[in-house]
Structures are given as C-alpha cells and as structure tokens.
Amino acid sequence: MTNSSKPSASRQLKVKVKTAKRRSNSSTRWLQRQLNDPYVARAREEGYQSRAAFKLIELNEKHKLLRPGMRVVDLGCAPGGWLQVAVPLIRSTPDNPTIVGIDYLEMSPIPGSIILQKDFNDEDAPQVLIDAIGGKKVDLVMSDMAAPTTGHKPTDHIRIIALVELAADFAMDILTPGGTFIAKVFQGGTEHTLLTALKKRFATTFHAKPPASRKDSAETYLVAKGFKG
Numbered sequence: 001m002t003n004s005s006k007p008s009a010s011r012q013l014k015v016k017v018k019t020a021k022r023r024s025n026s027s028t029r030w031l032q033r034q035l036n037d038p039y040v041a042r043a044r045e046e047g048y049q050s051r052a053a054f055k056l057i058e059l060n061e062k063h064k065l066l067r068p069g070m071r072v073v074d075l076g077c078a079p080g081g082w083l084q085v086a087v088p089l090i091r092s093t094p095d096n097p098t099i100v101g102i103d104y105l106e107m108s109p110i111p112g113s114i115i116l117q118k119d120f121n122d123e124d125a126p127q128v129l130i131d132a133i134g135g136k137k138v139d140l141v142m143s144d145m146a147a148p149t150t151g152h153k154p155t156d157h158i159r160i161i162a163l164v165e166l167a168a169d170f171a172m173d174i175l176t177p178g179g180t181f182i183a184k185v186f187q188g189g190t191e192h193t194l195l196t197a198l199k200k201r202f203a204t205t206f207h208a209k210p211p212a213s214r215k216d217s218a219e220t221y222l223v224a225k226g227f228k229g
C-alpha cells in the first residue's frame, strides 16, 4: 500500500453504462460513477476495502492525525478502509492492538485491530468500546458514521446531528488531554451548535474536505484538536 493521494492515471477512460431494464436510473448513475471513479480503482489496486481509505490518508497527510503508539477508536468502521490506513501508521499489532472499530455491519477482520459488531446507539456501546481498549484513554476518536436516510429530510437531519453529537460526547469522555476528534458531518444547519460546544473543549476546531470526498456531496469532516480535558 502506498500513501500518495493522487488518483492513478491508469483509469482515466470514461466507462458508459447502458440503462438495463431492471436497473433504475439512480443505480445506473451510481454504477457509472463507481466505474469512472479513480479512487475506486486505486482502492482495488492498493488492496483497500473502501475508497474512504483515501479520505483518511488525505486528512492525515494534511492535518497529522496518526502517529506511532497512539490508541484510536474508529466509529462506523466497516468495511475497514480507515482501519487499514491507521493500523500501520500507529503501529498497532495483532499481539497488542491499539485500535478498536465498531460497526453494526458484519465485516472481515483487519489484522492489528479489534472490531466490534454493534450499533453505536446502543446504551452500552461506549462502555463496550472502553473495555475493548483496555479501559485506557485514547488519543484519537474518528467517526465516519452516517445514519441511514429515510428520505424525510427533517428526520434525516435530526438523526445525522444526533449521531455526531453522540460521537462527540463519547470522544470527550474517552480522549486523553491533547487528543483529537474527527467526524463526518453534513453541511447545512444545526451542526453549528456542536461546533460552538467543541470550540470550548478543544484548542482548535475546523472543517476539512479531503479531495477524495466527492465534490457534489454535502459531506465534510469536523476536526477538533488539542482536547483540553
């Protein structure tokens, strides 16, 4: 695996997808985008479970998030791209794993990490995560979770915000002073309130959109560094 973030030139040819009888227009569009996405091709070439891996690679290159010896929690870790990126950078090993991931989806093991198949909304999820990391404080909490959408915009918005707030509360319980919290958020609205709260507890907070995050997506990442404890 390499850590460079330039899409390979090997897959620049545009693939056109014909609309099949049983395929909806939106799934045809999705398929076409996947087939023409250089990050999808690179993930396959470099053995990453997801194109999301490149978002963490790029965020890390720019904001220096991962260092050897760190303890890390990865919220919404399936199918494991972020774990694959983080494990070698923090030097987590199968004998002494220092990164724990949680997701309600089943996924293949990622050597050097502990994976919990569980809903982060479960009441006992924070304690189960803390136990899995040996009851110790951690240096980084990263969340790539996105609540499933219902199509009803106000409901979706509330769910997205609630999940990020839950992740932020958890981070503030488990982070060591100086620690970092990053979370996927969606532009537009209430997330401002959360930002204000985080500004009080962290030395620096800002939004970052890595190049691997699709331009037409409202997704961006909230980065909070220097937890004050």
Ligand SMILES: C[S@@+](CC[C@H](N)C(=O)[O-])C[C@H]1O[C@@H](n2cnc3c(N)ncnc32)[C@H](O)[C@@H]1O
Binding pocket: 049, 050, 052, 053, 075, 076, 077, 078, 079, 080, 081, 082, 083, 102, 103, 104, 105, 118, 119, 120, 121, 144, 145, 146, 147, 148
């Ligand atoms: C964009 S994917 C994460 C990709 C991952 N970072 C990677 O690199 O492979 C978002 C994940 O969040 C998970 N997720 C969403 N809500 C969750 C919850 N309440 N508890 C646990 N996982 C959740 C989803 O199942 C999904 O696998």
